[in-house]
Amino acid sequence: MFLGAAQAALDRGGQTLVLVPEIGPTPAARRALPRPLRRPHRRAPPGLTGGERLAQWRRIRAGEAAVAIGARSALFAPFDALQLVVVDEEHDDSYKQDDGVPYSARDLAVVLGSRRQCPVVLASATPSLESWTHARNGRYRLLRLPTRATPRPVPICEIVDLTQLGDDRPLLAPVVEQALRDTFARGGQAIVLYNRRGYATMVQCTSCGATYECPNCAISMTLHRRIAKVCCHYCGLKLPYTGDCPVCKSPGLDEAGKGTERVEDQLQALFPDVPIGRMDADTTAARGAHERILSAFRDGRTQMLVGTQIVAKGHDFPGVQTAVVVSADRSFRMPDFRAAERTAALLVQLAGRAGRGEQPGRVFIQTWKPDHYVLRHLDDLDAFYEVELRLRSTMRYPPFTRLVLIRVDGIDRKQVVAAAEALGRGLRDVARRHRPVSVLGPAPAALPRLVGRWRFQLILRSEAYRPLRAALDEARPLLEGAARKGIRVGWDVDPRHIM
Numbered sequence: 174m175f176l177g178a179a180q181a182a183l184d185r186g187g188q189t190l191v192l193v194p195e196i197g198p199t200p201a202a203r204r205a206l207p208r209p210l211r212r213p214h215r216r217a218p219p220g221l222t223g224g225e226r227l228a229q230w231r232r233i234r235a236g237e238a239a240v241a242i243g244a245r246s247a248l249f250a251p252f253d254a255l256q257l258v259v260v261d262e263e264h265d266d267s268y269k270q271d272d273g274v275p276y277s278a279r280d281l282a283v284v285l286g287s288r289r290q291c292p293v294v295l296a297s298a299t300p301s302l303e304s305w306t307h308a309r310n311g312r313y314r315l316l317r318l319p320t321r322a323t324p325r326p327v328p329i330c331e332i333v334d335l336t337q338l339g340d341d342r343p344l345l346a347p348v349v350e351q352a353l354r355d356t357f358a359r360g361g362q363a364i365v366l367y368n369r370r371g372y373a374t375m376v377q378c379t380s381c382g383a384t385y386e387c388p389n390c391a392i393s394m395t396l397h398r399r400i401a402k403v404c405c406h407y408c409g410l411k412l413p414y415t416g417d418c419p420v421c422k423s424p425g426l427d428e429a430g431k432g433t434e435r436v437e438d439q440l441q442a443l444f445p446d447v448p449i450g451r452m453d454a455d456t457t458a459a460r461g462a463h464e465r466i467l468s469a470f471r472d473g474r475t476q477m478l479v480g481t482q483i484v485a486k487g488h489d490f491p492g493v494q495t496a497v498v499v500s501a502d503r504s505f506r507m508p509d510f511r512a513a514e515r516t517a518a519l520l521v522q523l524a525g526r527a528g529r530g531e532q533p534g535r536v537f538i539q540t541w542k543p544d545h546y547v548l549r550h551l552d553d554l555d556a557f558y559e560v561e562l563r564l565r566s567t568m569r570y571p572p573f574t575r576l577v578l579i580r581v582d583g584i585d586r587k588q589v590v591a592a593a594e595a596l597g598r599g600l601r602d603v604a605r606r607h608r609p610v611s612v613l614g615p616a617p618a619a620l621p622r623l624v625g626r627w628r629f630q631l632i633l634r635s636e637a638y639r640p641l642r643a644a645l646d647e648a649r650p651l652l653e654g655a656a657r658k659g660i661r662v663g664w665d666v667d668p669r670h671i672m
Contacts, residue, residue: 178257178294183239187256187291191242192278194265194486245270245278248285256291258282262487263295263304264518269669277667279304298525299518302565305558306572328527328534330520330551334543335500344439344499349537352495357447357476361494364526365479367436368504368519370453371395374430376403378418385412385419389625396428397455398435408624436499437479444477452480485523491530496523498538505547508619509671510570513547517557524551569634571667575641577633578668579652580618583660586627590615592660593629599651600631600644607644610635619671626661632671 179189232238234251241250245268260268260282268278279295286293295304295313308315320326333346345353356363373396377384385394387405394403394412402411417424431439437451450466457463463483469475471490478484504516520538528534540548550557566573581596583589593615604610614631621628633648635641645666656662 178292179240179259182256185256187254188233188236188238188252189240189257189259190247190250190252190255190282191240191259191261192247192268192282193242193244194262194267195244195483248278248281252289255285255289258286258289258291258293260293260295262297262522264297264299264301264514265486266515266669271665271670275665275668277669280667297518299521299554302514302558302561303572306562325528325531325533327525328536330524330536330538330548332543332548333537333539335539335541336543344436345443345497346537346539349497349539350443352535352537353444353477353497356495357444359494359532360492361476361532362470362473362490362492363477363495363497364484364490364493364523365436365440365477365497365499366482366484366519366523367431367433367479367499368481369432370406370434370455370481371404371432372398372434372438373428374432375428376414377427377429378421378423379425379427380423381418381421383418383420385414389623390620391622392620395432407620433480440477440479447477448475449477449479450475452478452483454481454483456480457483482519485519485526487522488526489529490526493527493529494532494534496527496534496536498523498536498540501538501540501548502542505545510565510568511669513561513564516547517551517554517561520547520551521554569636574634574636575638575666576668576671577641577645577664577666578671579631579633579662579664580628581615581630581655581660581662582623582626582628584626585659588659589627589629592655592657592662593631596651596655596662597631600633600648603644603648603651604633607635607640607647609637610640610644630671 179191182189229238229241230250233241234253236253241247241252243250260279263279270276270278283293283295297304300308304313307313333349335342335346338346343350353363375384375393376396385396385403386392387394387408387410389408389410390405392405392407394405394410396403396414398414401414403414404411416426418426433451433453434455437449441447441449450470452463452466456466466478467488470478473492498520501516501520504519505512507515509515524536527536538548538551542548546560547557550560565571579596579600581589581593583592597612597615600612604612611634612631613634615629616631618628618630633641633644635644645664652662652664
């Protein structure tokens with residue numbers, strides 16, 4: 174749909190900006206462009222060196238790039254003749270900048286389109302609840318694509334109840350394993366999703382009970398066996414792993430839990446003749462690795478692709494006949510009100526990878542909770558949205574309210590608690606003058622200690638934005654005054670994560 178609009182913009186001598194959630198899918202987006210649109214294409218930052226960024230910036234400013242594709246920072250490229258903005262996979266959290274100055278590239282794209290008086294297309298098979306509500310209320314225009322561009326419809330998701338497998342608990346249920354064997358026997362390909370990286374999520378000594386715990390973040394460190402290190406995925410600390418207890422030196426270590434590295438090893442043992450590729454933050458860290466892994470899968474040099482949520486994002490591989498979610502439960506059990514929405518989006522996006530060629534596709538979702546409402550409505554997103562919106566309305570969560578997340582952090586816990594409590598009292602005084610604004614907290618963050626700093630948070634909440642904005646403007650001196658030596662205060666309007 175939006176490719177035709179991009180061609181129309183090109184015919185008028187205009188420019189088109191296509192935003193993608195991450196730089197990895199950019200080559201795939203470029204291949205999807207019609208041939209007349211490919212030659213003037215320029216890939217906008219990130220993913221480039223500083224010199225390459227500057228070169229692309231200059232080409233866009235000079236009007237030499239009719240179509241620019243990039244991640245969220247491409248929004249700030251200097252277009253002179255912008256006639257169309259496309260935000261592909263608009264629901265994706267990657268469009269939110271959390272570090273530095275927080276901003277939502279999706280929302281700023283709407284602002285940019287308004288200022289440039291050009292259309293903005295928010296494209297997604299699983300729209301965010303905010304965009305869905307705007308479309309229902311008439312603020313956005315809803316355009317549905319009822320038919321799939323590929324020869325066959327999106328396959329029905331088959332829910333596999335893991336509670337019926339007894340105490341054996343294999344990685345794959347028998348029906349899933351057999352479906353994969355049949356797929357490989359036909360020469361087909363498969364994608365397996367497990368949304369956690371590493372080999373083991375916790376290492377504990379069976380003699381003294383000691384564990385590898387990050388001294389900066391007070392959480393279990395993840396074992397990465399290929400590099401023989403235990404790593405903290407939050408602060409980046411890496412320690413050597415010898416297989417012996419760091420306290421009592423006993424060799425009896427229990428490597429509990431699993432990540433994509435372990436899943437890959439177990440799948441290779443199950444299917445020794447099947448070439449497997451793994452795609453996660455570890456294997457794609459090197460420059461160009463993302464495209465190398467996808468190229469190997471596209472060319473058939475690997476027959477199975479195992480990875481985190483990266484494997485579900487926008488890929489078009491006609492050879493994929495089967496998609497498998499090893500365990501869906503961790504996603505919808507996360508301590509965040511958007512957990513169900515994110516899980517539904519991830520699973521539906523993964524289902525869309527299967528059956529895009531001549532062969533029909535099958536999608537298996539293994540779970541310990543098959544009656545969860547996310548899983549019941551995967552084949553009817555309208556029904557899921559209705560259930561989720563009722564829950565959000567009851568709990569006064571977005572899109573029925575607007576939120577401002579205020580985080581207070583520091584090295585000394587007592588100082589942080591005192592600063593957060595004082596800030597809470599001041600914010601409540603402000604909120605009384607700007608009803609219906611309310612204040613929640615302070616409370617410890619879901620991850621109370623990261624990178625050696627204790628974290629507490631407060632939330633400003635309101636059904637109307639203007640009172641919330643007025644309260645935030647009045648509270649700015651309070652927020653800035655709360656930051657002092659050893660104490661840091663930051664705030665985020667419309668946060669995507671309450672963590």
